[in-house]
Amino acid sequence: MRNPLSVALNATILRAPRTGIGQYVASLASALAAQQLVQPQLFTGLGWQQSVPEAAMPGYSQLSRLVKSVVPKAYQVRRAVEQRLFTQGVERLQPALYHEPSLWPFEFEGPMLMTLHDLTHVHYPQTQPADRLAEIARCVEPALDRARVILTDSQFVADELQRHYGVARERLKVAPLGYAQRFHPRPLADLGRVTAPLGVTPGSYLLCVGTLEPRKNLALALRAYALLPEAVRRRYPLLIAGMAGWRRDDFAAELQAALASGQVRLLGYLDDERLAELLAGARMLLFPSLYEGFGLPVLEAMASGVPVLLSPSSALPEVAGKAGTYVEAGDPEGWCRAILRLIEDQAEWQARRVAGLEQAQGFSWKRCAGITAAAYRQALEH
Structure with missing residues (x-):
């Protein structure tokens, strides 16, 4: 069997309690590793690891709010520190490509692929904090231009990306999500x-x-x-x-x-x-x-x-x-x-x-991981 493809995956979201994107990162990374064609290298914001963290960082939400309240431009400071640690890890691990599962990819000299889960910032900007909207406006279009392949969870979002951002269809790949085995009928x-x-x-x-x-x-x-x-x-x-x-x-x-x-x-x-x-x-x-x-x-x-x-x-x-x-x-x-x-x-x-x-039954993380692995190969061949 050939060596698994080494992929840098931004997993900083796993520090926080897991909601939608956190579940996506954790489940996708586990499914990719299980298929043994891809070895995700998870960047946690503090370092790198190959296994998915079992739980969020204790007290992360409270600590995050405290830092924002006392540190001027806390997001930019944190991002600068994370970028340095990310770059150091990339130089050491030499991943073949980088997968960003959200809207803000790190600087990376090699092939980059990203997942865009929705366009909430376009349709419902009033539901987003002003500082988040400003950061999205600054980052998202350059990120879409950089990405060799853009994954979406649904055809609906892929169609939106074509209409709103003019993304070419050949750069889009739909990888529907799956569900964990803990979700099943119970007496x-x-x-x-x-x-x-x-x-x-x-x-x-x-x-x-x-x-x-x-x-x-x-x-x-x-x-x-x-x-x-x-x-x-x-x-x-x-x-x-x-x-x-x-x-x-x-x-x-x-x-x-x-x-x-x-x-x-x-x-x-x-x-x-x-x-x-x-x-x-x-x-x-x-x-x-x-x-x-x-x-x-x-x-x-x-x-x-x-x-x-x-x-x-x-x-x-x-x-x-x-x-x-x-x-x-x-x-x-x-x-x-x-x-x-x-x-x-x-x-x-x-x-x-x-x-x-x-x-x-038509949805599984195994299927999502298979489509994602194919998207990695497409990005490398671009």
Whole structure:
């Protein structure tokens, strides 16, 4: 067997608690290494390693906020230090190419490939902090020009890149995401360990998963839930799992009112296994997001045997296919009716469950890694 291709992969995001892009980096790196055609060299921001870190850096989020509050131009300072460490590692390891999984690639003299997950900064700039938008405006177009190949999670985003940035089709490669093996159907009787401390019953709660920010449209889920009959809300509490994000104050009043009712519970960020167990016990996943480049929780819910209620926006229909129950993102009454149907109509619930399990079989990290490895070869041949 030939020696695995050495690839520098920016894994600095793995210092933080893992959400979408963090899960992507960790899962892709593991799948690439398992296929033994690629050896990812992971740059963690502090050094280099070949194995994926098991968990985020303890206290990283608090430390990051503290540094930003006391160090002028903290991002630029950190970036300069990381660039130096990155360059030193590249000189030592001599990777064949560099894969940037986000919008800000480091300086690198060899072939560079990047993944662009979505164009949130284009369509919903109001959901991004001003300093982040400024950095995106400075970096993203030069990065797209530098990249020999650009990976996307969906055809939807690939088409957007062609329209908005004029990227040639031959430089784009769609590599749909996968789901971890921890997402699978589980007997409800086995889930009491995770549900009992929350005061809920397996199979008798609704779940929202995602960072608390305006783009995720949590306010719609809250409005739709509030329209349900009181008896239904008592039987099916709404659990919300996710980190606090940008502009959470935009819907803070609605969220606080819902929490005060006792029928809506805010769980914060959950570790991987706890989230997988909680998802498997949900009656359904509510995913009213306004815009997604993929929508990983949708795939994870389907793989867990949980029906998904979602908006027919952006890349979401590519992921859920015919298994999803779609209602427009601005229609709380429609969402309320759809929720009730998936609660009251057991045949419909079962049909959506089976369809979701079938739909999920078309996605895997092994497939994503195979497409990505082919993109590496394309970049080297350019």
